[in-house]
Amino acid sequence: MRSAEPVTGIFAVYAFDEMWRVAKVVYYGIMALNHRGQAGCGMCLFSGRGLSLLESNIGYVDVAFNVEELVGREGWIGLGWVYSTVGRVVKRVHIGSKECICVFYVDLPERDLEKISKVLPELKRDLDEGVEKLNVLSREIQRPISFVLLTEDGELYVYRDPSGLKPLHVGAYGFDLGIISTEPCAIECIGGDPRADMPPGSAMCFTKYLVERSRVQDLHRRKYCALEYIYYSRLDSTIDEIPVYDFRRTLSQTVSRRAPLSVDVVIGVPETGVVYAVEIAKHIGRDFSFGFVQTGRRIRSALVQDYLERLIGVQLKMSPIRCVMQGRSILLVDDSLLKGITLRNIIQYIRNRVGVREVHVLVASPPIRYECPFGMDIPPREELLCANVSLEDLPRVLDADSVTFATLDDLYEAFEKFNVDKDQVCTYCMTGRLPTW
């Protein structure tokens, strides 16, 4: 097994009727997960004549693949993915003599991959025994080792580790397709019905005549990734029974207590900040307004690697609407503050070119200071603004009148409204505290 980069979104379909050609279904599935990663994407198809692999280092699914060409591709089982760090993501493993294509949410060192690889034959022989072993392994490795694996003879294995840090949802389309997806929004995008979250510490196996769910589950160690809910998932998804939009609304309410009240208007930093801005404005009794118009295609600049490209992305999405800002005191709301490039650019632009009275910043997450060891795409520590600049210096760096963050307690309070205990929330990127396995 060769080490490789993690994927950030997974979508798989299994047709029970071999007349299906699923390539295009997978294409739209991963397109609905494209917000999770834009460094590259790929898919693997099974057609009875083994596996065919289609990979692209173009991040936008609709640019990476020619959809007209996909329609004719054979294959009734498909596994697709998107990722956010440049490199090869697919791992080739073996179960006995059978070759398999496997994707993980984390990058694992060689020795861990080998340990997992050794359990695979057992998973095939007896799903429950295999899952027990994997659950033990995940505790030993202390990382979310969830994976989806497609064998060269057309069997699909899905494992969700006991931490549950990485989402995996199960769905169906009529009598025809079984579906696995990181987020349920992709299942709906292809016309399917989301059915259930995979329970942490469980596995599923799709074979020609049997879909098995492990009877083994491990629900006691489950964790919730704070960033998954704060900004990563799509607003129309429900992750582990928490509707993402609802979570962000709730968090807005707790954070709004910290909002400076001297502002006239609340504006969200596109695009993920807008939801928070709407809610916060409502709670503090100020106007919400759109502030920017985007030129060209949607780009999630936080996930773009190259500095220049990132700057281009920022600038293209922030053409300001002058009349709502001129001469006023503005509260800019963002979901998170990573490198701070977007925010800094926006503030300088509107201060110097638009002419605003004051610019205050409210960030809906606590300061992020650490890289994620669990595959969440966060820039290296030396690039994280809050890891390198004191909170006192932040307004100066950003050219803002004030910068306010959500506190950990705000975050925990929001989670508690969804019956998630604070010990279950992974905040490593904010606190540097590893969750207990």
Added chain:
Amino acid sequence: MSYRILLLGEGAREHAIAEAISRSVHKVKLYALSSHVNPGIRDCCKRTGGELIVGDFLNPDKVVEVARNIGADLVVVGPEEPLFRGVTNAVEEKLGVPCIGPRREAAQIEQSKAFLRELMWKYKIPGRLRFRTFRDVAEALEYIKETGESVAIKPARQVGGKGVKIVADIQAYLRDVRTEVKIEHVKRIYSELSRYSDIEHRILIEEKVEGPEYTLQCFTDGQNVMPLPLVQDYKHAFELGIGPETGGMGSIMDKGWVLPFITQEEYERSVEIVRRIVQAVREETGTEYRGIIAGQMMLTTIWGPTVIECYSRFGDPEGVNVLSVLETDIVDIFEAVLSKALPKIKIERKPVAVVVKAVAPAGYPLNKRLAQGHILEIDKEKIESKGCKLYFGSVHEEEGVLKTAGSRAVEIAGFGDNIPEAAEKVNSVLGCVRLRDWKVLYRLDIGSEESLRKIIMQAELIRQVYRARLSRELKIYDWIPGKGLRVIEY
């Protein structure tokens, strides 16, 4: 009165019928005609002094011969296929022996999906869906290529409850993929149905509807309809409602007469629909429908209670839910059916929730050959120690060894104060049914609190829409720019 009853069939449903008959206070000798030896049915027959006879119960001549030989007073038809072949007609005409199970003309409500739908439209029976039938494959393909709608594509003849493909086709961006699937499926149905010469149309394409399904089984004497408690059947092969269509992997029934997600009013409207179908059958065919009729219903946004299919017999497994707790003497009911005295009968049942789950060999339902011939090991004592009842289905006993015959091997009924409790009981003994060196499939999720909660939510959503619609008018306004307004009436 004393009876010699001949039961046709060999599955778990027939085992439950046989058991209900053997519980009768009447003096009954029960005989069964089956194509293989179902030990459950055989034992019920033996207990009454009758026997199980192996033979082709689909052949009307064979049935007449056996009924004559044993001196049957009554023939009870379990499955649908003998009805389609005119077994009731033959037995009644040649022997003058009455049957529980409609004559061929009336059984068309199940045999021909086109017949049922045309009947419902002609007699303006509520709960009907828009449909088209096709004799010719080219015509059907043309229709599919032109329309691009969410449809259910069905064989126009009942073929063991399968062959249905439901294609949601809302997303224009996936239309080509789905059109291809529809086309392939139409071709497949067409060639599969070419072995039947008893129907005119081969392919039925119907608007696709969504909602919770439920089965309303009724006894009828041709005039009166005697409804039984509602049952819900689960068609997907695998847990979470994934995978191919089966005859049913399990079914749930509450301790009352409705289900937790169906209101009393919806129940009554469903009964009224079935009543009107029976009436329409009489008017249309001149035949009194005698036996069991079941509406396979769905709560839809169009009508609320809507007819998806009709059965001319008990559902399997739905029949087991009702029959396992039926307290009214089933022979009394049969008598009432034959003498048109159904209103005199009061249906009594134990006030418990019943959950039935099937255990099938891996390979079912797509590859029955793979699913056949595996040796069954059943811990019957443990099953019964939990208060559950075991019903043998598609199994064959040979020299004391039980082997799978390819379909659902057994069904287990569990009882409880509510559905989740009954489901838990069954779940605790599903592991008691094993195959030597072969995997089995069954569904733990059926009847769980979680699954019920989701169905109740879905029903509530649909109820809001159909109530709003019914309070306005039953028309759908379809606007395609450039093509004008199309008003679809029901």
